[in-house]
Amino acid sequence: MMKSLSTHCGVLAALTLATGVLLTGCKKPDESASGIGKPGEGKAGDLIKVGEFASLTGKEATFGQSSHKGTLLAIEELNAAGGVLGRKFDLITEDTQSKQGESAAVVRKLVSRDKAIAILGEVASGRSLEAAPICQNAKVPMISPSSTNPKVTEVGDFVFRVCFIDPFQGTVMALFAKNTLKAKNVAVLTDAAAPYSVGLATFFKEKFVADGGKISVEQKFSSGDKDFKAQLTAIKAVNPDAIFAPCYYTEAGLIAQQARQLGINLPIFGGDGWEAPELVTIGGKAMDGTFYSTHYSPEDKTEMVQTFVKKFKARWNNEVPDAMAALGYDSALVLADAIKRAGGTDGQKLRDAIAATKDFVGVTGKTTLDDKRNATKPAVIIEVKDGKFVYKETVNP
DSSP: OOOOTTTOHHHHHHHHHHHSOOOSOOOOTTOOTTSOOOTTSOOGGGSEEEEEEEOOSSTTHHHHHHHHHHHHHHHHHHHHTTOBTTBOEEEEEEEOTTOTTHHHHHHHHHHHTSOOSEEEOOSSHHHHHHHHHHHHHHTOOEEESSOOOTHHHHTOTTEEESSOOHHHHHHHHHHIIIIISOOSEEEEEEETTOHHHHHHHHHHHHHHHHTTOEEEEEEEEOTTOOOOHHHHHHHHHHOOSEEEOOSOHHHHHHHHHHHHHTTOOSOEEEOGGGOSTHHHHHHGGGGTTOEEEESOOTTOOSHHHHHHHHHHHHHTTTOOOOHHHHHHHHHHHHHHHHHHHHTSOOHHHHHHHHHTOOSEEETTEEEEEOTTSOEEOOEEEEEEETTEEEEEEEEOO
């Protein structure tokens, strides 16, 4: 288990070699992950300790790394500007390794041992669901950047998110299938082991059928599967107009590739779980003409988005920030804004301030949290074309 990015340079070095990216610089023993806590800067109690848990390694590492880079960029900018209420942030980051069970362990450490006043994470809904009860019981606010399953915030009133939820995303993709793809019959390919996939498939089916569409067939698989030819053969037999695959990029790329190998040249589309450069790395040319919903596009010409893209590329070796990076960035800024409005870091006051977030302008649009602590904001449709992610349209709530 990786304890902290700031104190495990050996692990970080290995991760850097394995992924080809630098997550954060290795500091001297007396420095924190965010570069705070140097001698002469004040007592440790002057720092605002914020915990972050993310899949920095494992099969969904792209998600965690992107989210972490966005979060860290926001923390560094806040600290460079003097912090909040005269206090700077100490970001303590833990790796969930993309494994079931790790989230609970690392978040328990962040809350109990590190005394974090708030927790940022996770990207995956299943891992957020593991951690949420711990934060709720400890009365420590938790903000997920991008877990879209509705059940995450249903855990309790100390659990929040800055992304839209699957009922909205499912509705968006049902409308896209009907209006843009002109599909009347859709096959659904669901990851039965992932709450994210099951939830998104459910909401898509409900909306699509309610609008007069038909689900030709639903096939299922489990996270980590590599061979989808049996499911795809069954789908091909019913001759649908399109295939909805609400899974993660690790499987989506293989599904598209194997579908094309079987002569299935129908439109294939999914949700924000597809959001990763590796989608094209895995699927290759088979991804051309596929679509997915997400939270923002770096092609957005608004000043705030373009400024964010420029700063992110400068910080992270010219890398273009994806939606996970943008949501990680916004989650940290929403927390900082709430601390300022709460006048401090008292758990209950901070919870109340986060819950009162309204029209907060971030990279992913205006964030307003409803009475269930979910964000209301637009969705973006991306098309994969010639190996690139191209903005297609925006769908408002």
